[in-house]
Amino acid sequence: MNKNFGNFGGQYVPEALVKPLTELEEAFQGYCYGEEFKNEYKKYMKEYVGRPSLLYYAERLTKHLGGAKIYLKREDLNHTGAHKINNVIGQILLAKHMGKKRVIAETGAGQHGVATATGAALFGMECTVFMGEEDMRRQELNVFRMRMLGAEVQGVASGTATLKDAVDEAFNEYVRRAGDTFYVVGSAVGPHPYPLMVREFQKIIGEEAKVQILEAEGRLPDYLIGCVGGGSNAIGLFYDFLKDDDVKIIGVEAAGKGIKTGLHASAFEGGKVGVIHGMKTYMMADDKGNIKPAYSISAGLDYPGVGPEHAYLKDIGRVNYVSVTDDEAMEGFRLLSRTEGIIPAIESSHALGYAAMAAPKMKKEEIVLINLSGRGDKDVNTAYEYFTGTSRAI
Numbered sequence: 014m015n016k017n018f019g020n021f022g023g024q025y026v027p028e029a030l031v032k033p034l035t036e037l038e039e040a041f042q043g044y045c046y047g048e049e050f051k052n053e054y055k056k057y058m059k060e061y062v063g064r065p066s067l068l069y070y071a072e073r074l075t076k077h078l079g080g081a082k083i084y085l086k087r088e089d090l091n092h093t094g095a096h097k098i099n100n101v102i103g104q105i106l107l108a109k110h111m112g113k114k115r116v117i118a119e120t121g122a123g124q125h126g127v128a129t130a131t132g133a134a135l136f137g138m139e140c141t142v143f144m145g146e147e148d149m150r151r152q153e154l155n156v157f158r159m160r161m162l163g164a165e166v167q168g169v170a171s172g173t174a175t176l177k178d179a180v181d182e183a184f185n186e187y188v189r190r191a192g193d194t195f196y197v198v199g200s201a202v203g204p205h206p207y208p209l210m211v212r213e214f215q216k217i218i219g220e221e222a223k224v225q226i227l228e229a230e231g232r233l234p235d236y237l238i239g240c241v242g243g244g245s246n247a248i249g250l251f252y253d254f255l256k257d258d259d260v261k262i263i264g265v266e267a268a269g270k271g272i273k274t275g276l277h278a279s280a281f282e283g284g285k286v287g288v289i290h291g292m293k294t295y296m297m298a299d300d301k302g303n304i305k306p307a308y309s310i311s312a313g314l315d316y317p318g319v320g321p322e323h324a325y326l327k328d329i330g331r332v333n334y335v336s337v338t339d340d341e342a343m344e345g346f347r348l349l350s351r352t353e354g355i356i357p358a359i360e361s362s363h364a365l366g367y368a369a370m371a372a373p374k375m376k377k378e379e380i381v382l383i384n385l386s387g388r389g390d391k392d393v394n395t396a397y398e399y400f401t402g403t404s405r406a407i
């Protein structure tokens with residue numbers, strides 16, 4: 014199996030991780046492309062997650078912007094409110110086939126931790142989630158959710174006690190307990206085979222969207238737009254359209270307070286090629302090549318690297334990567350809430366913010382399909398603070 018996407022990806026890991034990752038790759042190849050596994054995965058997608066998610070024509074938003082027709086792929090309607098569950102169910106199903114009894118995950122804002130705890134409960138697995146102690150303070154509600162679902166949340170006090178430290182701890186635990194433990198990675202990142210595996214579990218988004226847009230419009234869209242943190246919802250939407258040359262594809266990173274300020278999360282605009290979390294890719298780095306911390310108003314885009322398949326798609330010019338500031342994203346958040354009665358996740362609002370700037374310049378017969386990766390319930394405090402300048406809604 015090819016470990017790379019062009020010059021990117023690979024497996025930059027300590028010796029102790031090579032064996033478990035090789036076993037994982039073999040199991041992934043052995044099970045996940047078989048009919049039995051695919052049917053089981055599809056059954057959970059339908060009966061538990063609630064797929065297919067709707068493709069919704071946003072008529073009022075379209076009229077308001079006065080340009081291209083805008084469609085939304087409603088991943089926010091999935092059980093647990095985002096696309097992350099697609100990947101988590103796929104990986105835990107694989108863990109079950111491998112005979113593992115326990116799953117671990119790392120989490121920053123808590124979204125991937127909650128999704129993993131949900132999947133673990135569904136499959137009766139033991140679950141430990143590593144989370145920086147600083148993040149545990151900031152995201153108390155998600156800590157309660159994980160515990161409610163039966164997961165153990167293990168605080169990590171080392172370093173800055175945030176996501177990076179939680180990732181280190183999860184990898185250490187994986188090395189210690191690879192015999193009975195499966196490490197559920199939350200985005201299309203990490204050493205091979207994770208980026209490939211996560212894409213395979215998320216590509217259902219684009220496969221459904223293609224059928225749905227053909228049904229609605231009788232043709233493919235002119236543009237696809239998805240927000241890019243690690244890149245899983247975006248590659249999930251994009252993958253099935255990569256060979257359709259007439260479809261223009263746009264990935265939207267977080268420009269935070271502006272690329273020039275250094276306070277952003279754009280691995281492409283502000284970064285360089287290096288090694289981060291076991292993969293070679295674009296990442297935010299200082300002059301010495303050390304990882305620079307990322308900043309975005311959205312916790313889910315606040316990641317200094319990007320999935321290696323996106324790095325490849327950027328280099329071959331198939332996908333155009335742009336970035337949108339906090340302010341532009343929050344305008345997208347406000348717009349969708351007011352015109353359609355749908356409160357989007359702030360991550361997804363970056364894709365909406367870009368569309369709000371681009372769609373008015375497009376022709377009325379053009380079609381834009383946006384991945385609405387998640388719902389905004391988790392973000393109401395942040396949004397309230399942003400719009401009112403006062404702290405905490407509740």
Ligand SMILES: *Cc1c(COP(=O)(O)O)cnc(C)c1O
Pocket residue numbers: 095096097124199200201240241242243244245246247313314358360361386387388
């Ligand atoms: C986690 C998250 C993201 C960012 O992750 P990707 O892997 O880039 O998709 C985007 N949107 C929502 C709603 C999320 O929860």
